[in-house]
Amino acid sequence: MTSIEMIVAARARLQGTVRRTPLLSSPFLDEVAGRRLFVKAECLQHSGSFKFRGGWSALSGLDQSVRNGGVIAFSSGNHAQGVALAARLHGVPSLIIMPSDAPRLKIDNTRAFGAEVVLYDRMNEDRDAIGARLAEERGLTLIRPFDEPLVIAGQGTVGLEIAEQADEEGVTDSEVLVPCGGGGLSSGIALALEASAPGFRVRTCEPENFDDTARSLVSGNYERNSVMTGSICDAILTPEPGKLTFPILQRLAGKGIAVTDEEALRAMALAFKRLRIVIEPGGAVALAAALFHSDVLESDTVIAVASGGNVDTEIFAAALSRFG
Amino acid sequence: MTSIEMIVAARARLQGTVRRTPLLSSPFLDEVAGRRLFVKAECLQHSGSFKFRGGWSALSGLDQSVRNGGVIAFSSGNHAQGVALAARLHGVPSLIIMPSDAPRLKIDNTRAFGAEVVLYDRMNEDRDAIGARLAEERGLTLIRPFDEPLVIAGQGTVGLEIAEQADEEGVTDSEVLVPCGGGGLSSGIALALEASAPGFRVRTCEPENFDDTARSLVSGNYERNSVMTGSICDAILTPEPGKLTFPILQRLAGKGIAVTDEEALRAMALAFKRLRIVIEPGGAVALAAALFHSDVLESDTVIAVASGGNVDTEIFAAALSRFG
Numbered sequence: 001m002t003s004i005e006m007i008v009a010a011r012a013r014l015q016g017t018v019r020r021t022p023l024l025s026s027p028f029l030d031e032v033a034g035r036r037l038f039v040k041a042e043c044l045q046h047s048g049s050f051k052f053r054g055g056w057s058a059l060s061g062l063d064q065s066v067r068n069g070g071v072i073a074f075s076s077g078n079h080a081q082g083v084a085l086a087a088r089l090h091g092v093p094s095l096i097i098m099p100s101d102a103p104r105l106k107i108d109n110t111r112a113f114g115a116e117v118v119l120y121d122r123m124n125e126d127r128d129a130i131g132a133r134l135a136e137e138r139g140l141t142l143i144r145p146f147d148e149p150l151v152i153a154g155q156g157t158v159g160l161e162i163a164e165q166a167d168e169e170g171v172t173d174s175e176v177l178v179p180c181g182g183g184g185l186s187s188g189i190a191l192a193l194e195a196s197a198p199g200f201r202v203r204t205c206e207p208e209n210f211d212d213t214a215r216s217l218v219s220g221n222y223e224r225n226s227v228m229t230g231s232i233c234d235a236i237l238t239p240e241p242g243k244l245t246f247p248i249l250q251r252l253a254g255k256g257i258a259v260t261d262e263e264a265l266r267a268m269a270l271a272f273k274r275l276r277i278v279i280e281p282g283g284a285v286a287l288a289a290a291l292f293h294s295d296v297l298e299s300d301t302v303i304a305v306a307s308g309g310n311v312d313t314e315i316f317a318a319a320l321s322r323f324g
Numbered sequence: 325m326t327s328i329e330m331i332v333a334a335r336a337r338l339q340g341t342v343r344r345t346p347l348l349s350s351p352f353l354d355e356v357a358g359r360r361l362f363v364k365a366e367c368l369q370h371s372g373s374f375k376f377r378g379g380w381s382a383l384s385g386l387d388q389s390v391r392n393g394g395v396i397a398f399s400s401g402n403h404a405q406g407v408a409l410a411a412r413l414h415g416v417p418s419l420i421i422m423p424s425d426a427p428r429l430k431i432d433n434t435r436a437f438g439a440e441v442v443l444y445d446r447m448n449e450d451r452d453a454i455g456a457r458l459a460e461e462r463g464l465t466l467i468r469p470f471d472e473p474l475v476i477a478g479q480g481t482v483g484l485e486i487a488e489q490a491d492e493e494g495v496t497d498s499e500v501l502v503p504c505g506g507g508g509l510s511s512g513i514a515l516a517l518e519a520s521a522p523g524f525r526v527r528t529c530e531p532e533n534f535d536d537t538a539r540s541l542v543s544g545n546y547e548r549n550s551v552m553t554g555s556i557c558d559a560i561l562t563p564e565p566g567k568l569t570f571p572i573l574q575r576l577a578g579k580g581i582a583v584t585d586e587e588a589l590r591a592m593a594l595a596f597k598r599l600r601i602v603i604e605p606g607g608a609v610a611l612a613a614a615l616f617h618s619d620v621l622e623s624d625t626v627i628a629v630a631s632g633g634n635v636d637t638e639i640f641a642a643a644l645s646r647f648g
Contacts, residue, residue: 019346019348020346021346022344022346022368024343027436027437028433028436041368043600044346044365044599044600044601048600105597109352112351112352113351269637272602272637272640273429273637275368276368276372276601276602276603276633276634277368277601277602278596278600278601279600309600310600313593313596313597313644313645313648316596316644317641317644317645317648320637320640320641321641324637324641
């Protein structure tokens, strides 16, 4: 179970390796949102997303002998790159199992970080079986993408930075909107803010039709998504909330928010124009919620996490040509 | 004459207002450059370029009674936005004279920051005459884009940050590549580094055929560009080096580097993919020099300033489609 002490310890391990990403803002975006809006630009993190924090936290937290045996991870792309880069910087091998329809950039980057990439067919192959076999054959240690206390602790360091940076801006009360797949980032941030900025409250943001966390928060049960394809927000399409992450969100998060793919693309185009950062669709859902769902927000200030920026050129160019 | 004391004083006035922009890097870019490469992302600055520093430095350095009378500036766009935003934050009026063929985004943003914008025809109208008349009629104070000690001091704060951030990365010797129009940014950085990081040396970067500073550094005289149009690097097309800036560069800068428009566009596409930042053509010439002219560089580490990110959507999309 992840605690604030684990998050603080993760920050110490990440010190000097992780990038303290900036908290950006623009008067033009404030106007669209109808309130003060800050964007925590984790797309500027090493490997292009917050996932490097969790990957580094997990690898640096392993016993050296275990770590030296190498690690394995399943991921459509951002966890893949985060773990691959963390493994490379630790000088240990990594094997990443990725769906064959993952964005090309994410597959290429994972390989370029030195990982061995095994692709599987999401429709016809059993990822877990492939992973279990390879892990056993080679003695690799599995780094789970979100249901892993050290990973949640690493992602929680984003929350510690938000608390500090918001304080520098004079912000003491705010909703903190976080893109949510399995809930590692949102639960980690929620734990960090509970301890360091009690006037802040996390709200999870998901793509429409993939709002398993929002629905689960309402019903109190684990609600599953009925489909697994059909959104461009590849980074955050998970079947249901995590076993470790959901209880944390249930205790600490406000009501979830769902946005359309079109809203995510519009948010990407506005971030390009007003913040000069590149966000991928799944990483833009929190900014989209802040900009286009302001009716469901309550605080005078809102902070949106831009969680990743690994987007294929064609998708980004399409966002610009439709909404730029 | 700008001194290090003036730069330090400008930093104190900018404190709490200016953004300390991150020093970014990517192993993929290191590979292209053949050395360690850092990018100082001033495109993430308020108003989208370093020009906000100089604008704020100049306005905050005026006597209050003078400032309250309002300011006037000439600019194709980034100085315009920097001065307009600084004026708005000081609560004083600004009038900006811009060429009618300036990028649409820059004209729109300058107006949105509350400035009165007067457009002129670069081919047939005399900008200085228009400005002199309006300044006199309304009692406005001219904020020069580069030949103004307080402006150079403000831009020099970029150099102080580079020195600190490079030190955090363990870098003690580096060439610092800086996009150069009139030379306000490069001369300010050179002065700051002379005092705070003597192992660093500025090198100016310009578009091919607009390398008046590079040629002037070679000849020791003020060399003019023979043309004023024909490059997409709108932000840094100036006829000749500045009267205050050039002597500083002559004393402190290394040999200048010229890059093609195509190289600038390729650098923009790589910054999109590897750093997830948006750079405009003129702001990308230093990164282009670092990536594609590594044969003329001498240091093991190079720092490139990405000076601005105010680019029209069409140009950016074209860079991605050609080189993404």
